[in-house]
């Protein structure tokens with residue numbers, strides 16, 4: 001941070017009653033949520049849920065039909081020096097093909113009135129210094145993503161907004177991105193990142209905002225959102241005597257579902273109880289595992305039936 005005078009709400013994002021009506025589609029519908037500084041917030045939703053439209057409204061790239069979005073209490077359009085407040089990575093970075101990475105950043109610095117040395121600093125920040133003088137057309141997808149982030153960091157912004165930054169990255173790239181974004185949040189910055197990679201989000205995000213069909217479904221710390229699900233842990237059971245075990249478990253008030261592989265998913269009782277019931281019924285077990293709810297399961301339950309066909 002270059003400025004020690006900032007108040008804690010400087011980096012807060014507030015979305016209030018945001019709505020976007022395209023001709024036939026209500027892409028975003030009366031959406032309200034807040035995003036706090038010092039945390040990574042995952043912005044999740046099925047395809048077509050309205051994530052990109054929301055982020056674009058935040059950045060004044062799309063005009064809302066109703067509602068307002070503010071960053072540190074001000075609309076993006078009202079920020080005097082937006083690049084110093086907000087960095088955004090909306091799609092895999094594009095740059096002039098024949099331009100080197102460093103020159104790409106210097107051009108942005110010049111246009112935004114930022115000191116030239118910020119280009120070198122931002123490139124170093126994302127680990128691209130060794131490729132500074134290589135031409136953009138020779139960059140891998142992962143390098144392009146890093147360059148996009150470097151561009152977003154030029155103004156040393158308090159708030160970072162990224163749309164699907166892990167798209168197309170290899171596992172090493174995803175791991176780097178995770179560490180980088182967590183580091184930014186630890187410095188007190190606000191990091192809002194949309195993604196459909198739920199297992200990655202569980203590792204990355206402190207908070208989540210889940211939307212579906214343009215509306216808020218759930219918001220809160222990841223652990224709380226997972227813990228709020230009515231259905232807690234389940235027990236996965238594989239057995240060649242599924243019918244006999246199902247009957248015995250139901251007699252103990254357990255719930256039993258069967259997945260496509262024929263594995264029993266048992267609720268309302270714990271694994272030792274399932275083992276005891278199986279032993280008493282003379283049922284052979286091939287697997288007995290406690291399965292705790294994860295973000296993916298919670299997401300699928302919360303957004304079931306609210307798919308993108310609108």
Ligand SMILES: Nc1ncnc2c1ncn2[C@@H]1O[C@H](COP(=O)(O)OP(=O)(O)OP(=O)(O)O)[C@@H](O)[C@H]1O
Pocket residue numbers: 022023025026027045046047048049050051052053054196308310
């Ligand atoms: N410019 C536009 N004109 C008309 N409809 C649009 C426009 N942009 C988005 N939409 C529609 O608005 C809805 C929300 O789209 P949006 O891209 O915001 O969703 P998303 O959550 O980002 O989806 P994805 O995960 O697939 O990128 C979709 O039904 C989409 O087809």
